[in-house]
Amino acid sequence: METRRSRERGVTIEDVARAAGVSRQTVSNALNAPFRLKPETLEKVTALIEEMGYRPDQSARSLRSGTRRIIAYTTTEDDPANPNPLMGGFLEALVAAAGEVGYRILLVRPRPGQDQAQAIEEVIAARTADGFMIADVLHDDPRVIHLSERGFPFAAFGKIDPGRPQSWVDVDTVQAMIDLVGLLAARGHRRIAFLGQAAGLPWMDDRLEGFRAGVRRFGLSTSAALEITAPSDDPAEITEAVRRLLRGNRPSAVVADGDWLAMGAYMAARQEGLTVGADLAVTGFNDLPVTAFLQPALTTVRLPLRRIADALVSRLLQIIDTGAAPQAGLLLPGELVIRDSIGG
Amino acid sequence: METRRSRERGVTIEDVARAAGVSRQTVSNALNAPFRLKPETLEKVTALIEEMGYRPDQSARSLRSGTRRIIAYTTTEDDPANPNPLMGGFLEALVAAAGEVGYRILLVRPRPGQDQAQAIEEVIAARTADGFMIADVLHDDPRVIHLSERGFPFAAFGKIDPGRPQSWVDVDTVQAMIDLVGLLAARGHRRIAFLGQAAGLPWMDDRLEGFRAGVRRFGLSTSAALEITAPSDDPAEITEAVRRLLRGNRPSAVVADGDWLAMGAYMAARQEGLTVGADLAVTGFNDLPVTAFLQPALTTVRLPLRRIADALVSRLLQIIDTGAAPQAGLLLPGELVIRDSIGG
DNA sequence: CTGAAAGCGCTAACAA
DNA sequence: TTGTTAGCGCTTTCAG
Numbered sequence: 001m002e003t004r005r006s007r008e009r010g011v012t013i014e015d016v017a018r019a020a021g022v023s024r025q026t027v028s029n030a031l032n033a034p035f036r037l038k039p040e041t042l043e044k045v046t047a048l049i050e051e052m053g054y055r056p057d058q059s060a061r062s063l064r065s066g067t068r069r070i071i072a073y074t075t076t077e078d079d080p081a082n083p084n085p086l087m088g089g090f091l092e093a094l095v096a097a098a099g100e101v102g103y104r105i106l107l108v109r110p111r112p113g114q115d116q117a118q119a120i121e122e123v124i125a126a127r128t129a130d131g132f133m134i135a136d137v138l139h140d141d142p143r144v145i146h147l148s149e150r151g152f153p154f155a156a157f158g159k160i161d162p163g164r165p166q167s168w169v170d171v172d173t174v175q176a177m178i179d180l181v182g183l184l185a186a187r188g189h190r191r192i193a194f195l196g197q198a199a200g201l202p203w204m205d206d207r208l209e210g211f212r213a214g215v216r217r218f219g220l221s222t223s224a225a226l227e228i229t230a231p232s233d234d235p236a237e238i239t240e241a242v243r244r245l246l247r248g249n250r251p252s253a254v255v256a257d258g259d260w261l262a263m264g265a266y267m268a269a270r271q272e273g274l275t276v277g278a279d280l281a282v283t284g285f286n287d288l289p290v291t292a293f294l295q296p297a298l299t300t301v302r303l304p305l306r307r308i309a310d311a312l313v314s315r316l317l318q319i320i321d322t323g324a325a326p327q328a329g330l331l332l333p334g335e336l337v338i339r340d341s342i343g344g
Numbered sequence: 345m346e347t348r349r350s351r352e353r354g355v356t357i358e359d360v361a362r363a364a365g366v367s368r369q370t371v372s373n374a375l376n377a378p379f380r381l382k383p384e385t386l387e388k389v390t391a392l393i394e395e396m397g398y399r400p401d402q403s404a405r406s407l408r409s410g411t412r413r414i415i416a417y418t419t420t421e422d423d424p425a426n427p428n429p430l431m432g433g434f435l436e437a438l439v440a441a442a443g444e445v446g447y448r449i450l451l452v453r454p455r456p457g458q459d460q461a462q463a464i465e466e467v468i469a470a471r472t473a474d475g476f477m478i479a480d481v482l483h484d485d486p487r488v489i490h491l492s493e494r495g496f497p498f499a500a501f502g503k504i505d506p507g508r509p510q511s512w513v514d515v516d517t518v519q520a521m522i523d524l525v526g527l528l529a530a531r532g533h534r535r536i537a538f539l540g541q542a543a544g545l546p547w548m549d550d551r552l553e554g555f556r557a558g559v560r561r562f563g564l565s566t567s568a569a570l571e572i573t574a575p576s577d578d579p580a581e582i583t584e585a586v587r588r589l590l591r592g593n594r595p596s597a598v599v600a601d602g603d604w605l606a607m608g609a610y611m612a613a614r615q616e617g618l619t620v621g622a623d624l625a626v627t628g629f630n631d632l633p634v635t636a637f638l639q640p641a642l643t644t645v646r647l648p649l650r651r652i653a654d655a656l657v658s659r660l661l662q663i664i665d666t667g668a669a670p671q672a673g674l675l676l677p678g679e680l681v682i683r684d685s686i687g688g
Numbered sequence: 689c690t691g692a693a694a695g696c697g698c699t700a701a702c703a704a
Numbered sequence: 705t706t707g708t709t710a711g712c713g714c715t716t717t718c719a720g
Contacts, residue, residue: 404697
């Protein structure tokens with residue numbers, strides 16, 4: 001009895017060639033270099049390809065041509081208690097962007113006992129993908145280090161340290177934060193607090209930098225006490241941190257480092273008997289879908305994920321094709337979404 | 345000048361064989377059938393493999409052996425406004441489960457103008473993956489139909505219609521709902537409402553069925569008016585639907601079809617001046633991380649995503665290896681997470 | 689414009 | 705236990 005695998009053999013280029021009465025090469029050309037074929041031949045062969053459901057075997061094609069039409073995406077292991085909410089949204093956009101240019105996304109994650117660099121090396125050495133996409137880039141990110149030293153094509157959502165290939169795309173977080181502060185200043189807020197997370201993460205640093213720039217630009221109070229840090233991702237701890245802030249010399253507005261933190265500000269306000277929008281303005285960052293349940297609706301910044309993914313894929317393909325990384329990163333503007341949480 | 349691609353050629357089996365003074369086959373055996381080699385040979389070759397950083401070219405290996413070590417995962421296009429929150433969590437678990445047995449996940453999505461069956465067929469015909477994993481299975485799901493008619497290995501998170509291969513794993517939603525109703529009944533609730541979504545989705549149907557079974561089992565009021573349906577995924581519309589319910593002959597408890605809907609119940613209760621936990625009990629389903637911000641904390645059902653993924657991968661591999669689909673699906677219990685939203 | 693030859697890197701089957 | 709032979713299905717190169 002045949003095994004399952006041997007039964008899987010499908011239509012090959014040979015089958016089509018025989019049926020069409022041409023050589024295998026002509027069938028190959030019909031797919032890869034149609035302009036070389038006489039129109040009639042092309043039409044005949046194409047029809048047969050369609051009819052017989054022929055698709056080039058991806059492995060054979062890759063082996064021969066060296067191109068896999070696969071982009072590897074490394075995901076840091078997600079904390080199930082607080083999943084990186086962007087992972088879902090960005091991945092979504094990435095799959096769509098890559099799909100439009102004929103690439104698919106392969107999820108790569110270190111196996112137990114393996115670090116990021118080793119996992120990446122495995123993919124490179126086995127020639128499994130044509131390039132890498134990475135997100136949530138850190139300073140001295142081991143993935144960036146390995147990929148750039150290995151000279152393998154990659155692109156990153158998030159700034160890459162200077163001295164490395166600048167094949168990154170990011171949101172102009174600084175500008176978005178300045179805009180947010182400006183919005184609050186225009187509504188008369190003079191005492192604005194920043195609610196951040198443990199520093200060191202590049203995207204968090206940008207937000208704080210943008211906040212400070214906004215405060216300076218609009219001539220607001222700059223007391224250091226107005227910058228507080230949530231001790232963790234835990235909702236209860238975030239809320240508690242904000243409550244302490246609200247019990248002191250209370251700010252009239254809280255600029256949160258992300259929607260997740262903004263939700264903590266909402267909870268804290270409620271527990272302190274304050275009404276968001278009236279007694280306390282709150283802003284977030286990311287525009288997570290779930291914030292639609294907040295009342296009043298949250299003012300936040302929406303990331304152009306699809307445009308980011310498009311830009312990243314296009315940059316990556318250019319590197320794959322030409323071997324040359326872009327000279328500079330690309331900053332895309334975030335979109336201010338103004339809602340009732342900052343008052344009427 | 346060399347092109348980028350040609351530069352990518354790495355260490356081949358030939359290189360290792362020459363360095364070790366053995367044949368290529370021996371190197372291959374060191375990796376694929378080590379027991380066949382004399383210990384010394386094995387050791388020598390293995391050391392060299394390590395030292396030279398040799399990894400079999402995935403394409404060449406696949407072409408020859410017919411196995412790709414890739415599982416394709418089809419994702420229905422996610423509505424960015426209301427992302428399927430489980431997609432992230434399940435995918436996370438799937439990547440981990442597959443990784444442990446040496447498989448990676450390839451994301452497959454129909455290209456513009458292509459339907460699910462065509463996208464799947466493309467992967468099968470191009471021999472890109474060894475099997476498929478699908479989630480959110482519908483009745484007469486086109487993916488199930490195509491895969492089963494094509495005789496290609498697949499497994500599904502969610503029940504598959506009878507008459508098709510029963511290679512599915514699902515949560516025992518009915519039992520979980522009965523437990524939830526029992527919990528409420530034990531606390532004295534007699535008038536319990538079900539807040540559902542447009543019917544027709546199998547998992548929703550299960551929840552309603554479980555709710556009804558619970559109501560019967562515990563001898564509660566069965567007025568049909570106690571089952572309401574949210575008109576859409578939109579938070580505002582969900583909330584409005586619940587408000588209407590609360591303004592009538594008010595139930596003392598709302599069993600929501602999911603955490604998303606439960607959040608709408610929280611909002612509605614607040615707008616109607618009711619306190620969740622005291623005036624109105626609320627339960628959800630899924631245990632989304634974001635519900636940690638709800639106050640009081642939400643009683644819900646946690647899905648054993650990792651166990652589901654493990655079971656699915658193991659079933660899929662069995663099908664890939666033996667060609668035989670399991671005789672029956674597998675139901676895994678959901679975990680009741682009892683919190684304050686149902687009162688003290 | 690089309691065909692023939694060669695071989696990508698690997699492993700299954702068989703021979704030694 | 706190891707080596708030899710053959711060829712997976714395709715595309716590149718070169719010849720017609």
